[in-house]
Amino acid sequence: MASSYNAKEEDGHITVSGPGTMKNKKPDNTAFKQQRLPAWQPILTAGTVLPAFFVIGLIFIPIGIGLYVTSNNIKEFEIDYTGTDVSSPCFNCSRHFSWNSTLPCTCSMPFRLEQPFESKVFVYYGLSNFYQNHRRYVKSRDDSQLNGNIASLKSPSKECEPYDQTNNTPIAPCGAIANSMFNDTLDLFFIDPNGTRIQIPLTKRGIAWWTDKHVKFRNPGGNNPNLTSVFQGTSKPVNWHKPVYELDSDPENNGFINEDFIVWMRTAALPTFRKLYRIIQKNSSLVPTLPRGNYTLEVVYNFPVRSFDGRKRVILSTISWMGGKNPFLGIAYITVGAVCFFLGVVLLFIHHKYGSRNSSADISN
């Protein structure tokens, strides 16, 4: 088509350039333009890489062993209290679960710790087959409401549907995540050899990320201590037994900044997950935090999981510098280290046997 000829060609015939206007068009002699920038030219040859293999092997294997030992030293105890078995004390609670029942169903699970837990013990609850990472679920929250925004408190985000309103009153906190908050109450009792039950004190502070507790989550109305009035005009999430402002008696742990709530709001990555529930502080250096012996776990059974084949567990665990018990890292490090070392040996062998003739000079580089 006529339309496709170039502008440059076009204006060529109208510019009448005199003979003297010839510019010196010689390209600049800069290193960049001549593609001669000084460059480091690393050569990865067997000679340079082989030592790296050995070094990696030598570093990784000790780290792996360290990790493995650390992980093994972590004590962990797990009780499943779902109550799917007839023999389970919580069987009744799980079978006769109803949202409308006013009377809480309680059950107690006896268990025995064969080894004492020496240091600080962390109590986790674990859920299985609970899809906290389902897309519909993950997005069903209103972070600006949780950040104390009054406007969002009264009109929650569309994302919260169908948990945004009930009977035309806005729900606070809205959304599926908040609505399904884990609300079993777990209590631990130590059974003295003489038969007395001693309740173990559980700390409920320090279980959520500091930044979440102090910045991301805020109660509406600023520092107004009267949360009841602040939440006036909102309604509690459908599945909750009590409104958000009655989660805890401690005003620093009530409303949106309730740590149990914050922990729950951090959606888990996988359908089987654990979340920090309580911390058992170490009282003295002499007595183990949880001595060897019999215990009872008292459960107020509010959270139904059988409808979706879920499981509920309680996990008691100590913690090391690398977190909870997880042999994976240790094993992985040992394996990779060993593989590297092994490869190094094999390569060295191959290299010496076949490669020395033509590339011996490279090794010396």
Add this chain to the structure above:
Amino acid sequence: MLRRRLNRLLGGDERRVDSRTIYVGHQPSTTEAFIPPKFCDNRIVSSKYTVWNFLPKNLFEQFRRIANFYFLIIFLVQVIVDTPTSPVTSGLPLFFVITVTAIKQGYEDWLRHKADNEVNKYPVTVLENGRRIRTESEKIKVGDVVEVNEDETFPCDLILLQSTRDDDTCFVTTASLDGESNHKTHYTVPDTEKDLDSLSATIECEQPQPDLYKFVGRMYIYKNGQEPDIRSLGPENLLLKGATLKNTLKICGVAVYTGMETKMALNYQGKSQKRSAVEKSINAFLLVYLCILVSKALVCTTLKYVWQSKPGQDEPWYNQKTQREKESNMYLKMFTDFLSFMVLFNFIIPVSMYVTVEMQKFLGSFFITWDRDFFDPEIQEGALVNTSDLNEELGQVEYVFTDKTGTLTQNNMEFIECCIDGFQYKYRNAETELDGFSATDGPVSKLLEKAGKEREELFLRALCLCHTVQVKEPTGLGQDQTDSIIGPPHEQRGFIASSPDEVALVKGAMRYGFTFLGLESKKMKIMNRNNDIETYELLHVLNFDPVRRRMSVIVRSKSGETLLFCKGADSSMFPRVRQEEVEKIRMHVERNATEGYRTLCVAYKKLSSEEYARADTDLQAARLALQDREEKLIAVYNQVEAGMTLIGATAVEDRLQEEAAETMEALQGAGIKVWVLTGDKMETAKSTCYACRLFQRGTELLELTVRTLEDGARKREERLHDLLLEYHKKAVQDALPIKSGGSRGWSKANQDFGFIIDGASLSMVFNSPESSSSRYKNLFLQICQNCTTVLCCRMAPLQKAQIVKMVKSSKGSPITLSIGDGANDVSMILEAHVGIGIKGKEGRQAVRNSDYAIPKLKHLKKLLLGHGHLYYVRIAHLVQYFFYKNLCFILPQFLYQFFCGYSQQPLYDAAYLTMYNICFTSMPILAYSLLEQHICVELLLDNATLYRSIAKNAMLRWVPFLYWTVLGVFHGLLFFFGVRFLFGNPALQDNGQVFGNWSYGTIVFTVLVFTVTLKLALDTRHWTWINHFVIWGSLAFYVFFSFFWGGIIWPFLNQQRLYFVFANMLSSVAAWLVIILLILLSLLPDILLVVLRKPRGPHARQRKAGESGVGGAKSSARPLLMRTFSDESNTVV
């Protein structure tokens, strides 16, 4: 465009007839129902858009690109359907790309508008009713009489009516049309009225057509009711728009073609878009990834519904559907789910790849223009890049088609010797003597003997008269360039001609004492040996054309003798002269030709007055013919140029280009097959080939020329058949077992074959009867492919393109490159995958139509072996890397679907999804693809064989693609499952707190960004500070960005998903450990490969190169070669 279409509709009637009628100075009688013919106005419209249609039209154009359209669809799906990622993630990059492209195209169009305006508003003078009216160029109508002053360009195509010069001529340069900077003479229509106001005429001429050198028309001049005078119009009467008037004060002409119908406008109609092989590979890979994408989405959708069918999974109490979701149709739901998955995984085909590839090509091409090695001090110019799309194609060339004259040779003619009546005359100045040709004189040299004085002078007169050379006038401006090219500065007289051969001949005659003084009003003046001035009346010029391969003049001497002088190629002359003289001369001609000179034979003929009268009328009649004028003229020419007497022959030398032999040797060393396509005669071309070392001593030549075909009494067709079969057996079948060992016949051990074919034989191969045509073609192609060098001589421009096309479409579709410098190479330059123009002496047409232009042939070596190789490696790596990095980006996201109930939950935050390709990983690969030199340029140039390592698209074949894909899959699996096992216990902090899904994604993403960048770092062999800056800078930017993005509660975001996620991740030792472990493990296979591979470092190469010695540095033993008068020179009156 629209206007043209309209014109075509309106002027429908006018279109159908094949001539147009133009009325000058009068209107046709109104008695007939006359509809004035509609011609288009003189506006040049090269712009595509107007202010109003820019947006819709540009958007439409852009979305016609399949990739853009795909991204638009993805974007629309995101807007319409409830998808996991916000429309911004794909909308923003798309918007960016579209906007940048639109701005670029808008700017270009604005430039075009400006240029158009400059042309259209250019002031011109139109004569109307005796008054001179200043107006704008665009207002000129067909039939207007336009006045043009010296050094102005013609505003439209004009028929020259009047010139201020006495001899009714004017001079023009067509430098901006075909690049020929010499002056061309155009003639006024004979015997027109001096007074243009009273001129009343009708011009009948052909419809507009793009051929610059063809025009036929007729002019009827009415004089007061008499019978109209009829004048024939030819290209010599037509002044083309775009040409410039020179050496003439003023001319007047009548506009015949205007605006978009001028020959210039018709000639610039678009080059076809060339696409590189890499682009085709990209598209193939894209298809694979599209399949991966669709199958991923299908798998996920299917599994989703399988999973949901289990009770309690689809809608557990904690995760109720919204009202809308419950109501929607099941099948519609499935479909939208499918689309959602598509959107979730669409990043596997990244928009940014297109942007990066385009940028790489655009920016990369600057390195070619910047290269000082391409700078030629003689013409003060460097290389020119017309298309940046083909940079990498330069590294893939398998066939080079080169022109001979001006490309392999310098096209710098020097008269060497002549032979008169079989006696040799040799003129040598000191310069040529150095080149050692005296040894080749041989036994036929009769330096001391002379031909008769009369014959000698006749010969020299013939040289002086039989040409179209003009003498440079001292008053002329702007001729300096022309002169400096053609004549050495010490010559007191400058000659201007379109063919350098002619100047060389005229100068040769001058050395023997006959000087051409000039042509004045049809009188040619020459000064003879006695310093007397002889005057000849020039009666006719029988122009040169490539078919006849000769030219003649008919002159009348003072004594009243009518003489015809003719010069031309031997093959066209020998049949037309008396046979007894031929043998004496033939020996000389053949010897000169084998030495590589360009030879011409000179003959003359006395015309009796009757003969002349007949010739004159025939010529006049033929020139007036409107139809088939060419054929008629040729017939007359042939008739006149017969029965001549051969006087002698000339030899003109054309030097070989600098380093032509080295360049050709390097190309052959690189596994490139060089074909020489020339219009020259076989002997000359063959000797050039030997000189360029394309043919070597051991090369067995297979000839398929008229000479070998004419064997005994057998028919040519049969002979052709036999020869083809014989050569096929020799070159293909016998060589086959060796060939299977080393592909493409690389091994020098086996017999080299050179194939020679000429134009006539070629057309026999191509045009043989239906049944055998394809078979012959096949045989021919197979023979050619097994020869190291193919020489095609006596080629017409179109045949050159034909050959290129044949090779291009042969099996394996090899990448072809054409290099040439003249207008006759344009067709093959356009036809080949890569067209290279040489900024030579034959004008700029080749340069203009080329993809790359270089000043000298020797630059081709660096262009291919250096730049081409690097560009190919760079872009191949770029493409593979892009697919790889997006595969391992998206694979974890896909795997995550298995753990989140197929709910399309993205693994990464939206910001990461968007930024991954734009910010975090784009710059290092761009820097790599611009700066990488895996082997330094010097080594690439020294070791031509390195070029073979990337031949046949080696880095973008399926095996490397598979390697990258497997690597991507491996990395993706590793990232996902490594973190998955870590999250077996999500309590990863030393205070017992747990990580959630965004931490999971962030860890995977961190590993991903680092691995992908470090993988590139591993591949980088050439670390300039830019690479360092960009690679470490990207990683630092990622860390910085993550802190920043997670450090603030962003008011415009719905969800603060990443709030302090990154910082918390870094506070976990376990996360650090897993990140380090996974990065290392991912890179392990690559490191391992490096070790197992043969050492490939530049140093290893260097050593090898050092050992192989200085083999490539031998200089050519025979630097001088020339050519005969051939169809290559385009002589125009």
